[in-house]
Amino acid sequence: MLSIQNISKIYSSKSGEKPTIALDNISFEITKPEFVSVVGKSGAGKTTLLKLILAEESPTQGKILFDGIDVHKIKKSHLSCLRQRIGVVFQDYKLFPFKTIYENVAYVMEVMGAEEKEISRDVLQILELVGLADRVNNFPAELSGGEKQRAAIARALIHRPEVILADEPTGNLDPYNASDIVRLLNKIYEFGTTIVLATHNKEIINSLGKRVITLDEGKVIKDEKRGRFIL
Amino acid sequence: MLTSFKRIIKTGWKNFSRNISLSSATIFIMVMVISLATLLFIFNPISKTLISILQEKVDVSIYFKEEVSPEEILEVRSEVSKIPEVEEIGFISREQALEKFIERYKDNPVLIESLTEVGYNPFLASLNIKAHQSSQYEQVVKFLETGPFKDLIDKIDYYQRRPVIEKVFSFTAAVNKTGIFLGVILGVIAVLLAFNTIRIAIHNSGEEISIMRLVGASNWFIRGPFLVQGVVVGLIAALITLLITFGACYGFDSKVRAVAPEIGFFNIFLANFWSLLLIQLATGIGLGTVSSLIAIRKYLKI
Ligand SMILES: Nc1ncnc2c1ncn2[C@@H]1O[C@H](COP(=O)(O)OP(=O)(O)OP(=O)(O)O)[C@@H](O)[C@H]1O
Ligand SMILES: [Mg+2]
Numbered sequence: 001m002l003s004i005q006n007i008s009k010i011y012s013s014k015s016g017e018k019p020t021i022a023l024d025n026i027s028f029e030i031t032k033p034e035f036v037s038v039v040g041k042s043g044a045g046k047t048t049l050l051k052l053i054l055a056e057e058s059p060t061q062g063k064i065l066f067d068g069i070d071v072h073k074i075k076k077s078h079l080s081c082l083r084q085r086i087g088v089v090f091q092d093y094k095l096f097p098f099k100t101i102y103e104n105v106a107y108v109m110e111v112m113g114a115e116e117k118e119i120s121r122d123v124l125q126i127l128e129l130v131g132l133a134d135r136v137n138n139f140p141a142e143l144s145g146g147e148k149q150r151a152a153i154a155r156a157l158i159h160r161p162e163v164i165l166a167d168e169p170t171g172n173l174d175p176y177n178a179s180d181i182v183r184l185l186n187k188i189y190e191f192g193t194t195i196v197l198a199t200h201n202k203e204i205i206n207s208l209g210k211r212v213i214t215l216d217e218g219k220v221i222k223d224e225k226r227g228r229f230i231l
Numbered sequence: 232m233l234t235s236f237k238r239i240i241k242t243g244w245k246n247f248s249r250n251i252s253l254s255s256a257t258i259f260i261m262v263m264v265i266s267l268a269t270l271l272f273i274f275n276p277i278s279k280t281l282i283s284i285l286q287e288k289v290d291v292s293i294y295f296k297e298e299v300s301p302e303e304i305l306e307v308r309s310e311v312s313k314i315p316e317v318e319e320i321g322f323i324s325r326e327q328a329l330e331k332f333i334e335r336y337k338d339n340p341v342l343i344e345s346l347t348e349v350g351y352n353p354f355l356a357s358l359n360i361k362a363h364q365s366s367q368y369e370q371v372v373k374f375l376e377t378g379p380f381k382d383l384i385d386k387i388d389y390y391q392r393r394p395v396i397e398k399v400f401s402f403t404a405a406v407n408k409t410g411i412f413l414g415v416i417l418g419v420i421a422v423l424l425a426f427n428t429i430r431i432a433i434h435n436s437g438e439e440i441s442i443m444r445l446v447g448a449s450n451w452f453i454r455g456p457f458l459v460q461g462v463v464v465g466l467i468a469a470l471i472t473l474l475i476t477f478g479a480c481y482g483f484d485s486k487v488r489a490v491a492p493e494i495g496f497f498n499i500f501l502a503n504f505w506s507l508l509l510i511q512l513a514t515g516i517g518l519g520t521v522s523s524l525i526a527i528r529k530y531l532k533i
Contacts, residue, residue, distance in 0.1 A: 081447075
């Protein structure tokens with residue numbers, strides 16, 4: 001369902017220094033619903049890979065097929081259909097600064113055209129699940145880092161997307177919260193959703209015992225069925 | 232579909248009321264732009280009335296010597312009426328001139344008395360000529376001065392009025408030229424100003440718009456609320472301007488009437504009410520929505 005084919009991404013710098021090679025000829029396949037972790041040092045290219053899947057950036061070379069469709073050939077005005085099928089936890093959260101936490105999460109369902117009743121039921125339920133039930137009417141600026149992160153997770157899950165791209169979703173969480181979130185992602189995976197988890201959290205990777213793709217300086221150096229965190 | 236539509240309107244209204252200070256700033260600028268449009272629009276009927284009033288007052292009178300008989304004058308009249316520039320000729324006989332004088336000054340015994348002292352009718356018969364355009368008087372007068380009737384004519388009351396006539400003529404031309412020129416320049420400035428205000432307002436939401444794109448909102452779902460906001464701002468601004476226009480016309484009315492009773496500001500307002508309302512609404516809503524659409528474009532690229 002997700003096919004990464006010879007993807008390279010080179011960021012040309014504006015100030016005339018030498019360009020950054022963020023991804024260097026990467027290929028891998030996700031055929032059936034799968035829980036895939038992408039690990040690698042800071043700057044290895046994890047976020048870049050997720051941005052390319054979401055068509056937020058376009059590749060310098062190669063293509064990415066989502067259900068057989070080249071995502072970078074989709075017209076900008078039609079990208080919304082692709083993105084509605086993907087839930088993203090952004091590394092920098094990207095919560096709507098002028099919307100409350102409730103509105104942040106509800107927005108994704110509004111986009112899909114859900115009914116008001118359905119929305120309020122689901123949103124309250126998921127905010128309860130990530131432990132933000134008493135933060136419903138606060139704005140993102142009024143939340144702690146970990147709370148923002150949990151709000152971002154709630155927003156990525158709410159519309160039951162086919163694929164979840166989670167970029168360092170536990171980076172700001174304490175170990176208890178972090179394992180809770182990973183357990184939640186694992187449960188969603190068991191219901192048939194593909195999860196792509198980018199992280200450098202060693203314990204999480206080792207406890208999962210699932211497929212691990214290791215990136216280093218933009219290259220895939222390992223792709224193991226039951227991987228461990230080794231750098 | 233209907234849910235989305237309702238949602239877009241609700242969100243637009245919520246954004247409008249949440250950012251009330253920014254909204255009021257935009258409304259304020261918009262009121263100025265619409266006022267300008269109104270001014271340009273209303274200037275036209277006002278200047279037209281003014282010009283036609285002045286043109287009405289411009290004419291040429293030809294006074295005939297005492298011994299010229301009415302028959303001869305009527306002959307001149309039929310000759311002059313053949314000149315294509317002439318619009319209208321009125322004949323005032325010596326008796327009519329006298330009657331007019333008595334009628335006008337009947338409350339002034341001193342003047343009436345001096346008239347009886349003179350002992351005979353001192354007024355001259357005259358032809359009163361109106362041309363289609365003020366620039367054409369020159370020709371008519373030349374014809375009379377040099378033509379076959381020049382011996383019958385006592386004096387032509389044109390040179391006395393000439394400065395007035397020429398002023399009217401140049402005023403008419405100047406009003407048209409500068410009016411259009413100034414209007415276009417001010418209009419461009421005002422539109423840019425309004426557009427810029429809206430651009431800044433949308434720039435504030437630039438980050439939100441990018442995130443909306445990333446979580447899968449379609450372009451129209453994103454644009455919708457901004458359009459609604461543009462409509463609301465335009466609508467409120469148009470109504471405020473209408474009230475201001477009403478107040479201004481009402482206030483000026485009596486003052487202008489005191490000087491020039493023929494110009495009724497308030498009547499002009501009433502006569503043009505619907506087109507005025509239409510122009511104000513179109514300016515406000517059109518500017519609000521089009522500016523939003525243009526300003527939002529660059530944030531939809533992601
Ligand atoms: N917009 C950009 N312009 C230029 N260079 C960029 C840009 N985005 C990323 N890079 C560079 O590309 C490389 C990969 O960045 P990326 O964000 O994918 O790393 P990462 O693996 O997500 O790191 P981290 O674990 O710290 O989040 C880095 O060297 C980074 O500096
Ligand atoms: Mg990253």
